[in-house]
Amino acid sequence: MxxxxxxxxxxxxxxxxxxxxxxxxxxxxxxxxxNAYNVNLAxxxxxxxxxLQPRPRNLRLLSIDGPLLNRLYLxxxxxxxxxxxxxxxxxxxxxxxxxMSDTEVVEFIVDCVAQEYQAPEASALRPQNFGAYPGVRFxxxxxxxxxxxxxxxxxxxxxxxxxxxxxxxAPSEHYYAALLPEVEAIFASATPT
Amino acid sequence: MRSMIASIGMAAALAxxxxxxAQEATPAPQMELASVQPAPSRARPPENTDxxxxxxxxxxxxxxxxxxxxxERDPALNAYIRDVACRTAGRYCGDVRLYVMxxxxxxxxxxxxxxxxxxxxxxxxxxxEAQLAFVLSHEITHYSENHSLDMLRxxxxxxxxxxILSVGAAVAGAGYAGDLIYLGTxxxxxxxxxxxxxxxxxxxxxxxxxxxxxxxxxxxxxNNLIAETRASDNPDVRRRESRASIFTTHPLSRDRVExxxxxxxAYTGAPGETHRERYRAAIRPFLDPWLRSELRRxxxxxxxxxxxxxxxxxxxxGMVEFYRGEVHRLRRGxxxxxxxxxxxxxxxxxxxxxxxxxxxxxxIALRQNRSADAAQCFATYLERAPNAxxxxxxxxxxxxxxxxxx
Numbered sequence: 001m002x003x004x005x006x007x008x009x010x011x012x013x014x015x016x017x018x019x020x021x022x023x024x025x026x027x028x029x030x031x032x033x034x035n036a037y038n039v040n041l042a043x044x045x046x047x048x049x050x051x052l053q054p055r056p057r058n059l060r061l062l063s064i065d066g067p068l069l070n071r072l073y074l075x076x077x078x079x080x081x082x083x084x085x086x087x088x089x090x091x092x093x094x095x096x097x098x099x100m101s102d103t104e105v106v107e108f109i110v111d112c113v114a115q116e117y118q119a120p121e122a123s124a125l126r127p128q129n130f131g132a133y134p135g136v137r138f139x140x141x142x143x144x145x146x147x148x149x150x151x152x153x154x155x156x157x158x159x160x161x162x163x164x165x166x167x168x169x170a171p172s173e174h175y176y177a178a179l180l181p182e183v184e185a186i187f188a189s190a191t192p193t
Numbered sequence: 194m195r196s197m198i199a200s201i202g203m204a205a206a207l208a209x210x211x212x213x214x215a216q217e218a219t220p221a222p223q224m225e226l227a228s229v230q231p232a233p234s235r236a237r238p239p240e241n242t243d244x245x246x247x248x249x250x251x252x253x254x255x256x257x258x259x260x261x262x263x264x265e266r267d268p269a270l271n272a273y274i275r276d277v278a279c280r281t282a283g284r285y286c287g288d289v290r291l292y293v294m295x296x297x298x299x300x301x302x303x304x305x306x307x308x309x310x311x312x313x314x315x316x317x318x319x320x321x322e323a324q325l326a327f328v329l330s331h332e333i334t335h336y337s338e339n340h341s342l343d344m345l346r347x348x349x350x351x352x353x354x355x356x357i358l359s360v361g362a363a364v365a366g367a368g369y370a371g372d373l374i375y376l377g378t379x380x381x382x383x384x385x386x387x388x389x390x391x392x393x394x395x396x397x398x399x400x401x402x403x404x405x406x407x408x409x410x411x412x413x414x415x416n417n418l419i420a421e422t423r424a425s426d427n428p429d430v431r432r433r434e435s436r437a438s439i440f441t442t443h444p445l446s447r448d449r450v451e452x453x454x455x456x457x458x459a460y461t462g463a464p465g466e467t468h469r470e471r472y473r474a475a476i477r478p479f480l481d482p483w484l485r486s487e488l489r490r491x492x493x494x495x496x497x498x499x500x501x502x503x504x505x506x507x508x509x510x511g512m513v514e515f516y517r518g519e520v521h522r523l524r525r526g527x528x529x530x531x532x533x534x535x536x537x538x539x540x541x542x543x544x545x546x547x548x549x550x551x552x553x554x555x556x557i558a559l560r561q562n563r564s565a566d567a568a569q570c571f572a573t574y575l576e577r578a579p580n581a582x583x584x585x586x587x588x589x590x591x592x593x594x595x596x597x598x599x
Contacts, residue, residue, distance in 0.1 A: 088429065090427045090428050090429040090430075091427060091429070092426055092427060092490065092491035092492055092493075093491060094489075094491060097525065099525075101556050101559075102586055103552070103556070103583055103586065106583070111489050111491075114486075114489050118261075118262040118263050118295075119262060119263070119295070121582075122582055122583075123582040124582060124585070125582055125583035125584075125585060125586040126585040126586060126589075127585070127586060127589045136586065138582075143262030144262065145257075145261065145262070146257075146260050146261070146262075147260045147261055147262040147264075148262075
């Protein structure tokens with residue numbers, strides 16, 4: 001997920017466009033995330049997963065206005081996988097384990113966010129179902145490298161061996177609140193397949 | 194990582210050179226956090242010189258640092274570190290514009306324009322004020338002897354270095370992945386030669402000893418860093434002869450450490466001070482967030498060594514034992530569950546234990562099917578942290594344990 005820096009993301013986008021492979025659309029309606037669950041999109045989102053280099057497994061990245069203004073991560077991680085990937089195998093990174101408590105699941109997601117954002121903090125941790133499965137919901141605050149305040153919210157649940165994660169991040173000023181009702185509806189629509 | 198730096202650098206080269214040149218005339222902003230300080234000893238060099246170009250690039254990096262969300266603004270901490278820097282900087286005190294950055298890696302640097310960064314990973318690893326003073330003296334020597342300018346002239350002109358530095362500034366602070374890239378970028382500009390490093394060690398030794406600090410501070414710190422490299426969980430880090438993982442911009446070699454050891458052994462002056470207690474008092478309020486950031490690196494071998502040093506004098510044991518427990522909880526190796534339990538339990542016997550120690554003990558009790566113990570630990574956690582961000586979650590667990598509806 002969050003290995004690429006902002007500049008690298010922009011460069012990746014430029015390179016991909018130059019190569020003739022721009023963003024693909026995630027059309028309105030049912031969207032299947034990582035062959036693990038469906039969500040309902042009220043409108044078309046851009047699938048910008050290609051910007052993540054190297055690309056994590058079992059994760060999609062969607063956006064309406066571009067990665068700097070809103071990001072929606074939809075993941076269904078297998079044990080040992082992460083929301084981020086390093087180019088080398090040796091650099092330690094947070095990985096999902098099936099025996100994590102809810103608090104540890106939140107810690108795992110926040111520590112992944114810390115790869116790109118500064119001083120991420122979780123708040124308002126609470127139980128919330130992910131479809132029919134018991135999960136954990138929380139809010140996030142962080143800052144970009146330039147000091148821009150960023151807000152986020154996430155819903156995660158263990159479904160079998162996998163960890164299903166939906167994570168929304170956007171600048172606190174305007175963009176987070178503007179898209180939050182739509183994101184809430186997406187969270188509420190999640191149905192494991 | 195190298196390929197990423199290279200790709201960023203190549204793309205940025207086209208755009209970065211011209212803006213950097215335009216930036217040269219802009220004076221560096223003054224740091225409002227610094228206390229009253231003497232005037233700088235150096236005048237800004239002409240823009241059309243290589244040194245002027247280097248100042249311009251440094252100005253750009255400094256502007257980035259001022260806006261960074263990782264800038265530690267605590268006035269007391271900034272004043273303290275500034276004071277230590279000025280004790281050793283002498284006539285260069287007025288040149289130091291200090292920025293303490295919350296980044297979990299050992300690093301300090303002083304740019305040619307006086308822009309100085311000290312990272313929290315360094316402050317967590319220095320054992321006392323004398324060790325911090327030695328590092329700052331070392332940096333001041335690089336500054337006073339114009340080592341950056343010498344290195345710049347080996348880079349075939351200012352535009353290359355300016356580009357590299359500006360690109361580095363662009364990614365600095367972009368989470369700790371960005372910090373690592375920035376470290377590598379700094380190293381490519383400020384990665385001084387072995388001779389210059391030795392010179393900075395020797396002169397740094399003289400400056401810190403003249404300021405009344407412990408003569409063995411430098412060699413002790415360097416040996417600690419080498420030991421930490423060896424303790425790393427990352428085989429790539431352990432393989433690096435240059436100890437680059439610890440202090441990328443200042444590669445440590447064995448002969449360099451031995452030279453400093455000989456210098457300390459030969460010193461016959463008055464025994465200096467470590468000022469360990471007042472150093473610890475200055476960093477104590479930051480141990481919790483800095484250790485949390487340290488833990489995010491997931492290099493458990495290194496973190497355990499850092500914790501061992503932090504606990505060596507029997508201080509802050511509630512915090513130290515809690516984070517030892519955290520390391521073992523996250524590592525999940527053989528015997529780690531038992532060790533985590535032991536450390537969390539030890540933490541709770543000290544007044545400074547974080548409330549989270551009781552929550553973790555509750556989780557462990559839950560895994561061991563000790564429901565009554567788990568309930569008691571969760572209740573204690575909520576009592577000690579009534580405004581905890583995970584209160585609703587813990588209350589739900591408590592309700593389950595007590596037979597209520599989650």
